[in-house]
Amino acid sequence: MRLLLLAPFVAASCHAGEPAGPPFETFDSAGIVITESSRPLWAESEAWSLSPEPEFVIGAGDGDERYVFTDVRGVRRLPDGRIAVLDAGSNRVRLYDPSGVHLLDFGGEGDGPAEFRSSQYLGLDGDEFVVFEAIGGNRTWWSLDGHLLRASGPFPSEDRASGTLIMVGTMADGTAVGVRDGPSGLPAYDVGLNRRPWSVWTFDLTAQVSDSLLEVPGAEGMILETGPGGTHHQRYVFGKYSVLAVSDDRVHVGSNDEYAVRSHDRDGVLRAVVRRMMDPRPTDRADLRAWVDEWIERAHVLADERGEMRDRMLELSFAPEMPAFRSMAADAEGNLWVEDWVGVGVRQGSFSVFRPDGAWLGSVTIPEGLSEDRISYYDQTIEIGPDYLLGVWTDEYGVDQVRLYRLEKPTG
Incomplete structure (x- = not known):
């Protein structure tokens, strides 16, 4: 995705009740293109939407095991319409026709050359599948009909020592991007709220090396406490974290302390910042109570255990402000889709779409139930x-x- 410096866009007319002035402004700061949006560009008649019903649904709770998933970690649509699904629970890639009918599986649990132990990422490398395994960094290439073509072994042991590498995506030139949960050499967790950084890496899929690109803020998710009873961890509710997306020539990082996405080039240089102008929402104990109630409901806690569980969870500490957004993805045309934070963050939000120059187009409503694994x-x-x-x-x-x-x- 290439960001261009544009003059401020002035709408020909404003919707009723909207402030006058441009909906977004773009300016340069020491070579970094910054785009700030105050309202969406789309009129109601221009807004994108999803079809009321899906074209197909693949997945069942029981029955034919070819349609039962246990841990989906990747989905890909091929140019001919076939659908590939990486089910990490079975360590298989499952291939379906354009209507959702199962065609074949490849992979499987094991240590053989055509088997996986920790399949984490399914990508397309030209006209081939590539599967990345998180533990060790093994990569295997497969034909689009499921035949093993070749493999690259694990990263060297000294490279793996800096933590498990989770693959995020690939750029147009084939450069792979991954994240490690904290650089090597960090001290143990400190007493209090911890937020260890994550390390972003690039690597050549065919080579046995990787290179550190940049560090990003990690998750504000845990409090370490010590006392007479020893040391224990406590969850931190509404804690901030970072999400990443990869497009053709950018690594996009959004730390949801604020509504801003920072785009870096393949050398880690910051090139652009996309902001949506909005004030953070303060939190209070009513938000914590709502979050606890929704969490207990979603976790299907037994009725006779709910009272005690609720009392314990209401003792948790929580952040003074809600995160600015929930998740992020880049589409095939270089637009960024940022999921808005809704309520106490348990329910799914709509996605705000930002075009390649950083301007906010508007929002797309997504059917409820989109997997939370993407968060x-x-x-x-x-x-x-x-x-x-x-x-x-x-x-x-x-x-x-x-x-x-x-x-x-x-x-129109």
Whole structure:
């Protein structure tokens, strides 16, 4: 995605009740292009939307095991419409026709050359699949019909010592991008609230080396406490964290302390900042109570255990402000999709779409249940093409389903 310096865009007319002035402004600061949006560009008739019903649904709670998923970690749509699903629970890649009918599996649990132990990422490398394994960094290439073509062994032991590498995505030139949960050599966790940095790496899929690119803020998720009873960890509610997305020539980092995404080039140099102008929302104990109630409901805690569980969780510490957003993805055309934070962050939000020059186009509502596995520094459970959104949903029974919705873009 290439960001261009544009003059401020002035709308021909404003919607009723909207402030006058440009909806976004772009300026240069020491070679960094900064775009700040105060309101969306789309009029109601221009807004994108998803089809009311999916084109297909793959996934069942029981029955034919070819349609039962246990831990989907990646989805890909091939140019001919076939759908590939990486099910890490079975360490298999499953291939389906454009209507969702199973065609074949490849991989499987084991240590053989055509088997996986920790499959984490499914990508397309030209006209081949590539599967990345988080433990060790093994990479294997497969034909689009599921035949093993070649493999690259694990990263050297001294490289692996700096932590498990989780692959995020690839740039247009094939450069792979991954994240390690904290650089090597960090001291033990400190007493109090901890937020260890994450280390972003680039590497050549075919080589046995990787290079550190930059550090990003990690997760504000844990408090370490000591006392007469020893040391214990406490969850920190509404803690901030970073999400990453990779496009053709950028690594996008969004730390949700504020509504801002920073775009770095393949050398780690900051090139652009995209901001949506909005004030952070303060939190209070009513938010914590709402979060606890929703968490208990979603966790299906037994009725006779709910009271005690609720009392314990209401003792948790929480951040003074809500995170600015929840997750992020880059689509095939270089637009950034940033999921808005809704309520106490348990329910799914709509996605605000920012075009390649950083201007905020508007929001797209996504059907409820999009998999929460994407809420991390990596995201392969959603793929957004020019005219479709492929993703993993969890239905009301907790069953993982792969669905494809058409992305409708008015042309008038």
